[in-house]
Amino acid sequence: MxxxxxxxxxxxxxxxxxxxxxxxxxxxxxxxxxxxxxxxxxxxxxxxxxxxxxxxxxxxxxxxxxxxxxxxxxxxxxxxxxxxxxxxxxxxxxxxxxxxxxxxxxxxxxxxxxxxxxxxxxxxxxxxxxxxxxxxxxxxxxxxxxxxxxxxxxxxxxxxxxxxxxxxxxxxxxxxxxxxxxxxxxxxxxxKPPAPAQLNKAQVWRALRTLSLLLVGGGLLALIAGMPRPTPYLAFFTGALVLCCLVVALRLRPFKVLFGLRKLAVTVSLLAASALVLVGWTVALLFGATTMQPLVLSWLCAVVGERSSTWVEAGGGDASRRDRPRLPVVPRTALHRRGTRRPGACRGLGRPARPRLREPPGHRPQAAQPPRRPGTAVAGADGRAARREARDADAVRGRLRPARAPHARRHPLDPAA
Incomplete structure (x- = not known):
């Protein structure tokens, strides 16, 4: 079956x-x-x-x-x-x-x-x-x-x-x-082109901070321990320090994108130089070197890199010339046209706009008078009254006109012409 x-x-x-x-x-x-x-x-x-x-x-x-x-x-x-x-x-x-x-x-x-x-x-x-x-x-x-x-x-x-x-x-x-x-x-x-690699900004800042503290603190301890003359046993400490820095630096990937950032280029370069000098000094120390100058140079690079990272993190590297906001461009005709100025036309040009003048109490606007030719005067009592009212109005506004010579040459766009 x-x-x-x-x-x-x-x-x-x-x-x-x-x-x-x-x-x-x-x-x-x-x-x-x-x-x-x-x-x-x-x-x-x-x-x-x-x-x-x-x-x-x-x-x-x-x-x-x-x-x-x-x-x-x-x-x-x-x-x-x-x-x-x-x-x-x-x-x-x-x-x-x-x-x-x-x-x-x-x-x-x-x-x-x-x-x-x-x-x-x-x-x-x-x-x-x-x-x-x-x-x-x-x-x-x-x-x-x-x-x-x-x-x-x-x-x-x-x-x-x-x-x-x-x-x-x-x-x-x-x-x-x-x-x-x-x-x-x-x-x-x-x-679809491949998307560019993105950096985790928070992770990058934490890694840079940790790396700078390791290089500064570990370098200072190595300087103190190596005085007055370092021994080959100190190479074990600096080697462990280099391994810790390498583990932290792996969190900064991708490195190509990291070195392309203008704000972090100096910090990353200084910390990398400090680590490389420390590696070279560790290898030399294993072979019997007794100098402390490379360690001092590595520590100084780490200190400067740590200071630059703090400055950039605080916002010191944000005001680059290309990143600054441009001021609005105001046409010259809006500022220098005869007898016309738009309200607020001077805003954003680095100086305060001229305040709007107020008329004195009880002032009555006069009817528009035809423009007079240069060298002529207004005759009679009406002319003297008109000149007196004009001087009073100028005194209130705070902008008395300077005296001119009778035959001085005037600009064609001068409001007093």
């Missing part, structure tokens, strides 16, 4: 793999009816229902296989895929994690977990990690690299996606889906 059953199961697996799940279901239905406690038959039936798109029947068959004695992880994987097709993503993730827990060395469990987490918004990173782990467990399986490429494509990791799809095509040259996805990745990667 076992041999015919095994033959039926193999035939059903072949039909399912060749794209004929309906024939596989017709072949497995009598088998599970005659042997209801055969877990593998129920799993084969669930896989055929999944390929046919009948997720609810696949879930029922997987549940029947869970309660039987058989492979512990296979029914959980089938249930996870069925639940995912039904839209029950949280339950599908629970079932997929259970399959991984029951059989952690099986790459198929990680593949199913990556496929299930791809439908959730917060599971992209875990899906990528699961697919990567599956490709590491099964480097000869094309399916693992297909899922890895899909996860990397959703995270816009074009390099990993291209490598995964190329590996899948190399393992399975007939995989048309991987070829299409590879073309999509190459097109998007060529259209």
């Amino acid at each position: 076992s041999e015919p059953m095994t033959a039926v199961l193999l035939r059903a697996a072949e039909l399912t793999a060749s794209g004929k799940p309906r024939q596989a279901i017709d072949l497995l239905r009598p088998l599970v009816a005659a042997n209801p406690r055969h877990a593998e038959a129920w799993c084969r039936l669930a896989a055929a229902h999944l390929d046919l798109g009948e997720a609810d029947r696949a879930l029922d068959s997987a549940k029947r296989a869970m309660i039987l004695d058989g492979e512990p992880a296979w029914p959980q994987r089938l249930a996870a895929l069925a639940l995912n097709d039904l839209g029950r993503h949280q339950e599908a993730a629970v079932a997929a994690r259970e399959s991984v827990r029951r059989k952690p060395g099986d790459w198929r469990g990680y593949v199913v977990l990556a496929e299930v987490l791809a439908g959730s918004q917060d599971g992209a990173v875990e899906a990528f990690d699961s697919a990567l782990h599956a490709s590491q467990l099964a480097p000869a399986e094309a399916r693992a690299f297909q899922v890895l490429g899909d996860a990397a494509l959703r995270m816009r990791d074009w390099g990993t996606a291209e490598h995964a799809y190329r590996s899948a095509i190399k393992l399975d040259p007939s995989d048309s889906d991987s070829r299409a996805n590879l073309a999509t990745v190459q097109r998007r990667r060529a259209a």
Whole structure:
């Protein structure tokens, strides 16, 4: 009985793999009816229902296989895929994690977990990690690299996606889906330039502060310990100091972007020079050197670098000429037009605007008089009264006109002309 059953199961697996799940279901239905406690038959039936798109029947068959004695992880994987097709993503993730827990060395469990987490918004990173782990467990399986490429494509990791799809095509040259996805990745990667590396400003400042304190404090202790003449044992202390500085400096990556910043160029250069001099002096001390001058130079560079970092952090390097805000440009016609000046036209030019003059109490505006020619005078009592009122108004306003010679040459734009 076992041999015919095994033959039926193999035939059903072949039909399912060749794209004929309906024939596989017709072949497995009598088998599970005659042997209801055969877990593998129920799993084969669930896989055929999944390929046919009948997720609810696949879930029922997987549940029947869970309660039987058989492979512990296979029914959980089938249930996870069925639940995912039904839209029950949280339950599908629970079932997929259970399959991984029951059989952690099986790459198929990680593949199913990556496929299930791809439908959730917060599971992209875990899906990528699961697919990567599956490709590491099964480097000869094309399916693992297909899922890895899909996860990397959703995270816009074009390099990993291209490598995964190329590996899948190399393992399975007939995989048309991987070829299409590879073309999509190459097109998007060529259209969008790589984003420049960004610095974590808070991390950079903390690392620079720690590095400067290590170099200043450690250099001062080395100076005190090395007086009046250093010994080779001091090289062990300075070597440990250099290792600590190296560990802290690794948090300043990427270094190319760091040296491109104008505000930090001096600080980083001084601290790097201090560390390099300290390394050279440590090596020389191991070979029997007895001079203290390189250590003094290293300590001075560290002190200046620490002071410059404090100054820049306090805002001293922000007022560069190119970064200063430019003052608004006011047309000359708005300032020097005869008899007209717009209110507030002098604002932003470095000097206060002239305050608006107020008329004295009881002042009545005079009617506009026609302009008089130079050298002429207003005759009669009306002329003397007009000149007296003009002098009183000028005295109140505080801007008496200076006396002019009768025949002095006047500018054509002079208001007194």
